[in-house]
Amino acid sequence: MPVFYETEIASPLMLGTALYPSPDVLADAFRRSGAGVATVSLRRESAGGGDFWELIRELDIPVLPNTAGCHSVREAVTTAHMAREVFDTDWIKLEVIGHADTLQPDPFGLVEAARILSEDGFRVFPYTTEDGVLAGKLLDAGCEVLMPWGAPIGTGRGLMNPYGLRTLRAQFPEVPMVVDAGLGLPSHAAQVMEMGFDAVLLNTAVAQAGDPAAMAEGFALALRAGKLAYDADPMEPRDMAQPSTPLMGLAVLE
Amino acid sequence: MKITVNGTVQEVSAQTLDAALAELGYGDARVATALNANFVPAAMRASQSLEAGDQLEILAPKQGG
Numbered sequence: 001m002p003v004f005y006e007t008e009i010a011s012p013l014m015l016g017t018a019l020y021p022s023p024d025v026l027a028d029a030f031r032r033s034g035a036g037v038a039t040v041s042l043r044r045e046s047a048g049g050g051d052f053w054e055l056i057r058e059l060d061i062p063v064l065p066n067t068a069g070c071h072s073v074r075e076a077v078t079t080a081h082m083a084r085e086v087f088d089t090d091w092i093k094l095e096v097i098g099h100a101d102t103l104q105p106d107p108f109g110l111v112e113a114a115r116i117l118s119e120d121g122f123r124v125f126p127y128t129t130e131d132g133v134l135a136g137k138l139l140d141a142g143c144e145v146l147m148p149w150g151a152p153i154g155t156g157r158g159l160m161n162p163y164g165l166r167t168l169r170a171q172f173p174e175v176p177m178v179v180d181a182g183l184g185l186p187s188h189a190a191q192v193m194e195m196g197f198d199a200v201l202l203n204t205a206v207a208q209a210g211d212p213a214a215m216a217e218g219f220a221l222a223l224r225a226g227k228l229a230y231d232a233d234p235m236e237p238r239d240m241a242q243p244s245t246p247l248m249g250l251a252v253l254e
Numbered sequence: 255m256k257i258t259v260n261g262t263v264q265e266v267s268a269q270t271l272d273a274a275l276a277e278l279g280y281g282d283a284r285v286a287t288a289l290n291a292n293f294v295p296a297a298m299r300a301s302q303s304l305e306a307g308d309q310l311e312i313l314a315p316k317q318g319g
Contacts, residue, residue: 016317016318016319017317017318017319018317018318018319019317019319020317039318039319040315040316040317040318041315041316041317041318041319042286042313042314042315042316043313043314043316044260044261044311044312044313044314045260045280045283045285045312045313045314045316046260052314052315052316052317053284053314053315056315065318066318066319068318068319074291078288078291078292078293081286081293081295082286082287082288082293082313083286085286085295085296086284086285086286086313086314086315087315153319201319202319203319204319
């Protein structure tokens, strides 16, 4: 199972907690999939809240707070500090958003924030692109995990640049990598694992399915299938047909 | 004095951040605070004084992806 910053998690499925039709459905999705990490956020609180925190505690798995919605280094760093106190974890899913429509990462702000937070003792999970040069700079900044996107957040389109992701995987073979965002179907998650990635992080594909718990289980099974396939050393595709049934011993019947 | 709490102007009589949290009804709520965009750790709230016009953010665990 994946190991992030010396912590082994129970499943390669990292699941978001937003957009579910109800808290019960959320809890069902986590139970049925055996998800290994729950992502969470910080938002303004009106006096008297607190139910959500109880729900998350009952899941009894590591939480990964995010800096979603932050567009500047300063916002992201301050949010990370607030999250560390509230969630009592030094893990942070670092998002520094560069564009409001595409929600793509701001690579320059991301590296700067990653460096500041790593120096402050955070264990940073950067939401990044598949760019290998950027990945190298994030590692230099102190990150020990990378989270390249599959497609823009919430699109459910699957892997937009499989070639780029394969290249990134090959460039840093020892670095734990999570494909984060843009997955829509279990087959996308299987593809991620077949390429040798360590985990996926998704939310909308499960939470907005007609039956979120069933979809969550579907993703968990696909992740297992993809991991088995990667470890089993798949055959190379070829252009020409090749009979699988032996020609030796074929009867002459004409 | 008037301060802005999570985007809404409110009147508080408290002079420190921890007293303001109690006055606003947060009591022992699991929240993190930022004053004028600077994080104020829980341990520093008692010594953090308030001034009229301060911008206070009170954040709590919420759903996220």
